[in-house]
Amino acid sequence: MFVGCHVSIRNGYLGAAKTAFAIGANSFQYFPKNPRSMGVKAFDAKDAEACRRFAQERGLVSIGHTSYPTNLAVDEEDMRERTVKHLRNDLEIAEACGSLGVVVHFGHAKGGEPLEGYKRMIRLLDELLHDWRGEAKILLENNAGQGSRMGTTIEELVQVRSLLAAPDRVGFCLDTCHAFASGLWRGSNWKEVAAHMRSSGYFSSLAAVHLNDSVYPSGSFRDRHAPVGRGEIGLEAFSEFLQTPELAEVPIILETPAPAIGGHREEILLVRKLADRQEGVFDLEK
Known part of the structure; x- marks a missing residue:
C-alpha cells in the first residue's frame, strides 16, 4: 500500500521526495508553489526532473495540491482567467x-x-484542460460541507466529471475527514458507501486518498483534521476503510497534524498496521 504524508518543498521538489523517503513513506503530497497565493511560478525544471527520477528509482508516488484560495466555481471573469493560468x-x-x-x-x-x-x-x-496533453490530472476533492454544501455527494462529483469535454483528464481525491464531516461517511456505514462508489463509477476514477480523522462528529460540516485514531472516526472504522480492495494501489496521504517529534513516521506505520489488522493495533483507543 502506498502510504505517506504532505511534505514541504522548502528544499525543492527533490528535497520533498527525499523527506518522504527518509520517514518510510512511499507516497507524498506537496504544494507546487505558495499555498496562500495563485500566481504563476517559474519553477526549476532540473529540480523537478530530479524529483521525478528519485521517485521512480525508489518506487515513490506523488500528488500535488493546489493553493487554498482556488475556487473552481468562481464567477468573476478576470478571476476565472487567473484561476485557469494558475492551475495550468x-x-x-x-x-x-x-x-x-x-x-x-x-x-x-x-x-x-x-x-x-x-x-x-x-x-x-x-x-x-482542452489542450492539456500531459499525464497529470486534475483530482477533484470532496468538500466537508461548509457554505453552499457543494461537493459533498458522490453524485455531484461523478456527474460534474461526466459532463466535462475531457473527463479522462480528471480523477478524484477522497478526503475521509471531509466525507465524515459532510455526513457521507458515518464511520459505521463504510460498506454501504463503498457499494455506492462502485455502482456509480467513482472508484474507477479514484486517484488518491487524504486519510484524516475528524475533530468533530459526522454531519457537523466542520473541517478540522485529527491524527488517525485520535478523532471521531476511530481506528476500527479506518481499518475497515483501508481494507477496501479498490484502495490497494491508491496513494494514501496523511494531512494530519504532524507530531513534534518524529513527524509522521509512526502514523504511517500505524496506517499500514490498520490495513493489515495487526495484533495490538487497536490498543490506542483503550
Missing part, C-alpha cells in the same frame, strides 16, 4: 515532477446557487 502552472509542475495530478477542492458557489456553481466549474475545467 500547477499541472505543468506536477507533470515535471512525475506526479499523478493536482488535487483541487470541488468548487463553492457564492450566494448559495449550486447549479450556477456547477456550470462555472465545468466551463473553467473545460477551458483548463
